[in-house]
């Protein structure tokens with residue numbers, strides 16, 4: 001029995017499925033999860049001492065790579081000053097100012113501890129600010145596990161969604177309308193039918209929870225126009241894309257201005273930190289200035305904010321995203337060439353430090369077409385890479401992440417590993 005298998009058995013005895021977040025259990029791809037004991041730069045080491053080139057980066061936050069010296073120093077200094085006060089600190093102001101300086105659509109921001117909390121609070125704010133109930137979301141977009149957002153498409157536009165989780169009563173999701181991503185005609189129809197009741201529309205403008213699917217420019221524009229016309233709030237969930245696809249997030253790439261932006265992952269640099277923000281008029285609806293309640297014992301935590309601030313300082317340096325984007329491009333081009341050589345249907349997408357690939361002949365535009373990927377082939381690719389020391393996300397509907405710590409050699413080694421695996425996949 002290997003050490004990872006022993007740990008997995010021990011974990012499953014005391015933690016449901018052995019994990020504290022389901023995708024880590026390797027359920028989709030099969031096999032034993034690697035129990036990680038440490039990480040540095042672009043690498044993680046498991047409990048058996050095996051090294052992996054890490055393209056998950058803690059699912060997005062580790063944009064500088066693991067253990068960046070400036071980040072570690074800031075966190076260590078913060079730790080010695082105190083772990084949590086439950087009272088305001090100057091560092092929270094600094095982080096808020098740093099975020100607002102980089103995201104022009106936001107005039108005020110509230111810090112929380114997870115993307116789920118931020119998304120849930122953004123929905124409550126949209127409902128509170130508009131006095132309406134209904135929410136639009138898109139199939140394949142994930143916004144955390146708040147009840148109202150755990151919804152799959154209903155059977156038609158007149159019917160609202162069905163919950164995707166046990167424990168979420170249909171009454172709780174009855175105001176959530178789930179539409180197809182990138183379907184302009186359906187969006188038009190939904191607003192024509194329900195426009196006056198829609199509080200907000202929430203979207204991952206570059207969706208990273210169905211691998212990597214961009215909103216078309218036309219679709220993104222139409223989301224903005226329809227929200228404006230009908231008095232609904234446009235909520236762009238940038239938990240994954242914020243400071244990841246570029247300094248201005250997906251909204252910068254697509255040129256849309258949301259009413260509310262949801263952030264997480266990179267802004268915490270690996271510590272529990274997320275945020276939501278928007279115009280002053282909307283954000284002042286939040287307690288204590290307004291009637292929309294939201295709170296958190298650890299919100300704006302002094303160690304997490306130190307980590308986030310140090311991370312933002314690094315990524316705001318000139319040339320950061322150019323260098324990161326070039327690495328990501330080299331990776332996806334190398335993978336594409338390796339797949340082409342082997343005659344494996346393959347296509348890729350990337351922006352900044354985020355990438356996706358599909359074992360499909362052409363790029364999908366929505367969830368249904370992403371799911372046409374053959375999972376058996378993906379699983380073989382995943383395990384082939386893992387066995388060769390390359391750690392990609394263990395599910396075909398997850399995006400990948402490159403960090404500033406990945407070197408040309410890491411990328412070349414990854415492509416070489418992929419070439420060997422593709423040759424077997426044909």
Ligand code: PMP
Nearest residue numbers: 114115116142143144237239240
């Ligand atoms: N929104 C998006 C777009 C996400 O990708 C995620 C997490 N992957 C969340 C929200 C939820 O964030 P958290 O896991 O921090 O609750």
